[in-house]
Amino acid sequence: MWQVFIKELIELLRDKKTLFFIIALPLVIFPVIFALMGFLGAKAALTQSEKIVKYVIVNEEAAPDFANVLFYHNDFKKVDVEVSDEASYIKAIKDEQVDLVVVLDPEFNKHQNASEKSTWKIFFNGSKVIGGSRIKLEDAMDRYAEDLQQKMFSQLGLSREQFDVFKQPIVLEEIDTADERESFGEQLGGFIPYLLIPLCLTGAMYPAIDVGAGEKERGTIETLLLTPVSRFSLVFGKFLCILTTAIMTAVITILSMVFWTFLVGRVFSVDEVAQVLAAVGFFEFVMVILLLIPVCSIFAALLLAISIYASSYKEAQNYMGPLTVLVIFPVIVGMTPGINLDGVWALVPISNVALAIKELLKGTMDFAYMVPIFASTGIFAFVSLAFCVYWFNKESVLFR
Structure with a gap:
């Protein structure tokens, strides 16, 4: 068994493609993801902040003060477009002549004098206005509404202080009992397993293809079966080889995650990130690796069974593709708000590990x-391995 394990491991380490998925991919994926997320986020925020909103006001005479607020606002630009009805509003927006069409209530002053609410309409393309233009308009309208409220209260003889109390009679002071580590873990704790567990699957996938379907394609499976080694020892040696590569991927990924997160915290002077990372001790990282061992065992056994069944390298890849998608669903549980680790979720394989990693962080x-x-993950891994041994003992599978 150990001879088979060492043989397979040496052959895998000679394969550059395998080394890339075990070592290079985990080391590269985190800086690429962090850099890409930061770049796209910063670019989107900059684009929204610099965007000049082209607008048209209908019934401008109903509220000239509000029209002046928008006209002198740095983020808005009034354009001269002929609009008359809703169809023309929609057409002007679709033709990208304007971003917003603000339709004021023509009887706004009448409603205001009667202390009645007035309805204004805003037309915009929600698929293109990603919140920024609307937020800017709402900010301008809030300031205009506050000025109106102040005038109304001044007419009633109320002071500014009384107006502020009437507007917000209760001030809610929020005291968050969660420390920085708990808040950080809640926000990113579900995202880490989403990266970590699929990477373990990827780290096991290519070695599994090589030791199963690869043996068939090279024609060496027959020679291996002629050796005085039991079928169980052959399967278990191959299984241990795949498991080792999957665990190596997990360890390298965790080390990469720690290194790049710490580096980002230091380089960009994000002290909170460095402090939170320092609060996660060596014991927690060891527990994360231990939690991933039975998950990697499940992946190794299932992938080896698929690889043994496949008659070629390409066929094995086709069979393993859907498994990559299926693994995502139990991992997403860790990212779902309101789902926490309890007695029920602790029995659900893969989901329990994702939730446990979040709790550890x-x-x-x-x-x-x-x-x-x-217990639950180990039993599932044992059943997967038992099936793999059964599969390997079937001549119709080995020589299909």
């Missing part, structure tokens, strides 16, 4: 749940 892990997590 938050520092709120109840270690009593470790028993059902390891």
Whole structure:
């Protein structure tokens, strides 16, 4: 068994493609993702902040003060476009002549004098105006509405202080009992397993294809079966090789994640990130790796069974593609708000590990749940391995 394990491991380490997916991909993926997210986020924010909103006001005479607010606002530009009805408003927006059409209530003053609410309409393309233009307009309208409120209260003889109390009679002071680590873990704790677990699957996938379908394609599976080694030892040696590469991927990914997160925190002077990372101790990182071992065992057994069944490298890749998609669904549970690790979720393989990793990063892990997590995931891994051994003993599978 160990000879098979060492043989397969040496052959895999000679394969540059395998080394890329085990070592290079985990080291590169985090800086690329962080840089891409930061670049796209900064670019989108800059674009929205610099965007000049082209607008048209209908029934401008109903509220000339508000028209002046928009006219002298740096983020708005009034354009001269002929509009008469809703169809023309929509056409002007679709033709990109304007971004916003603001339709004022023609009887606004009448409603105001009667202390009645007035309805204004805003036409915009929601698929293109990604919140920025609307937010700018709402900000301008809020300031105009506040000025109106102040005038109304002044007519009633109320002071500015009384107006402020009437506007907001209760001030809610929020005191968040969660520390920085818990808040950080809640925000990113579900995202880390979303990257980590699929990478473990990727780290096991290509070695599994090589030791199964690759053996068939090279014609060496027959020679291997003629050796005085039991079928179980052959399967278990190959399984251990795939498991080792998957765990190596997990360890390298975690080290890469720690290194790049710490580096980003230091370079960009984000002290909170460095402090939170320092709060996550060596024990938590070890527990994350231990949690990933049974998950990697499940992946190794399932992928080896698929690879043994496939008659070629390409066929194995086609069969393993859907598995990559299926793994995403239980991992998404860790990112779903309102779902926390409890007695029920601790029994759901893969989902329990994703939730446990989030709790470990938050520092709120109840270690009593470790028993059902390891038990359920371990049983599933054992069943997967048993099926793989059964599969390898079928001549119709090996020589199809």
